[in-house]
Amino acid sequence: xxxxxETVAPVLETRGLERRFVTHRPLxxxxxxxxxxxxxxxxxxxxxxxxxxxxxxxxxxxxxxxLIGLIRPSAGEVLYRGRDISHLPAREMRGLRRELQFxxxxxxxxxxxxxxxxxxxxxxxxxxxxxxxxERRARVAYLLGRVGLRPEHAGRxxxxxxxxxxxxxxxxxxxxxxxxxxxxxxxVSALDVSIQAQVVNMLEELKDEFGLTxxxxxxxxxxxxxxxxxVAVMYLGEVVExxxxxxxxxxxxxxxxxALMTAIPAPVPGSRPETxxxxxxxxxxxxxxxxxxxxxxxxxxxxxRCKTERPRLAPGPGGRLVACHLAGRxxxxxxxxxxxxxxxxAARRFGLWRAAxxxxxxxxxxxxxxxxxx
Ligand SMILES: Nc1ncnc2c1ncn2[C@@H]1O[C@H](COP(=O)(O)OP(=O)(O)O)[C@@H](O)[C@H]1O
Ligand code: SF4
Ligand SMILES: [Mg+2]
Numbered sequence: 353x354x355x356x357x358e359t360v361a362p363v364l365e366t367r368g369l370e371r372r373f374v375t376h377r378p379l380x381x382x383x384x385x386x387x388x389x390x391x392x393x394x395x396x397x398x399x400x401x402x403x404x405x406x407x408x409x410x411x412x413x414x415x416x417x418x419l420i421g422l423i424r425p426s427a428g429e430v431l432y433r434g435r436d437i438s439h440l441p442a443r444e445m446r447g448l449r450r451e452l453q454f455x456x457x458x459x460x461x462x463x464x465x466x467x468x469x470x471x472x473x474x475x476x477x478x479x480x481x482x483x484x485x486x487e488r489r490a491r492v493a494y495l496l497g498r499v500g501l502r503p504e505h506a507g508r509x510x511x512x513x514x515x516x517x518x519x520x521x522x523x524x525x526x527x528x529x530x531x532x533x534x535x536x537x538x539x540v541s542a543l544d545v546s547i548q549a550q551v552v553n554m555l556e557e558l559k560d561e562f563g564l565t566x567x568x569x570x571x572x573x574x575x576x577x578x579x580x581x582x583v584a585v586m587y588l589g590e591v592v593e594x595x596x597x598x599x600x601x602x603x604x605x606x607x608x609x610x611a612l613m614t615a616i617p618a619p620v621p622g623s624r625p626e627t628x629x630x631x632x633x634x635x636x637x638x639x640x641x642x643x644x645x646x647x648x649x650x651x652x653x654x655x656x657r658c659k660t661e662r663p664r665l666a667p668g669p670g671g672r673l674v675a676c677h678l679a680g681r682x683x684x685x686x687x688x689x690x691x692x693x694x695x696x697x698a699a700r701r702f703g704l705w706r707a708a709x710x711x712x713x714x715x716x717x718x719x720x721x722x723x724x725x726x
Contacts, residue, residue, distance in 0.1 A: 645661075
């Protein structure tokens with residue numbers, strides 16, 4: 353996969369992005385505050401697939417929601433094509449939503465069960481005043497076809513479809529308004545591995561056809577490696593390593609990235625996807641994150657300064673940025689030292705995807721939708 357050149361202007365950029373949530377406000381004393389995202393600087397390039405990875409609770413969804421204005425930052429800014437959108441009035445933000453769309457993780461709760469599939473896909477067009485009723489209906493039929501469903505499915509309701517089909521409907525709905533950026537928050541992690549492959553391939557084809565920039569949050573490192581140009585690894589609200597996917601997967605520089613990549617059990621074909629990121633030790637509470645490097649309580653290389661000084665992202669090999677005081681001085685991490693699960697599991701899944709794709713990427717058809725539920 354060829355990443356867009358570094359000279360391409362970022363389509364989305366974050367500067368010092370922070371989000372805190374008050375989770376408990378006692379009658380007396382200080383409220384309990386979760387630091388979900390803490391000082392994130394990212395630049396996402398037009399046309400690339402950018403992945404965000406990290407253990408559950410590290411702030412991926414909060415970051416993604418801020419990127420498209422679904423929630424507001426506590427500090428910092430989000431620039432879309434150079435313009436700060438994090439403080440826009442709600443009305444202007446709604447207008448922009450046409451260009452910035454979201455695919456939700458759960459295909460069961462994200463679609464209104466009382467709306468027909470046709471209405472679900474037409475609604476965003478109507479909301480943004482796109483097309484005549486006839487044009488909208490034609491686009492609904494076209495989009496259904498593009499996600500591997502049939503025009504007659506427009507008259508049916510979400511409960512009549514399987515999880516994979518519902519996720520296809522969610523994707524058609526996200527595409528309806530003609531977005532420029534699509535963010536998928538674990539878009540395939542609720543699906544069976546074999547169906548994941550179909551949906552991942554479909555997303556890649558749609559990205560090319562519609563000229564999208566894709567931001568994907570995934571638990572599964574094999575999904576990320578397969579799909580993405582660049583990746584950001586998050587830990588407790590902060591980006592610890594970011595850069596080209598190939599460089600980082602071949603030689604992860606941050607101890608947390610290394611731990612993520614050595615902790616993946618091998619998947620069993622046909623099973624639910626495994627969750628990556630079983631790093632030794634518990635994730636500290638985001639209400640009281642460790643001072644200095646947030647990873648120091650679990651890091652095998654931690655030294656005295658790690659407990660007091662926060663490491664900042666600095667350039668590392670292969671065009672990456674890494675936030676570790678010891679970056680460049682750690683022992684080499686050769687791919688062969690990866691747990692057997694990563695290599696065999698990833699290879700098996702890549703094979704699955706290639707098979708589902710049916711060979712040539714440019715001419716391949718989207719695989720047929722899986723069986724309807726009985
Ligand atoms: N609306 C909210 N209110 C309170 N806490 C929240 C809210 N949303 C997220 N959090 C907390 O913020 C942290 C990051 O959550 P999230 O962004 O969902 O992480 P991830 O998507 O990586 O699992 C978690 O500790 C979570 O409990
Ligand atoms: S800064 Fe220190 S504690 Fe943090 S990842 Fe690097 S070596 Fe480990
Ligand atoms: Mg999440």
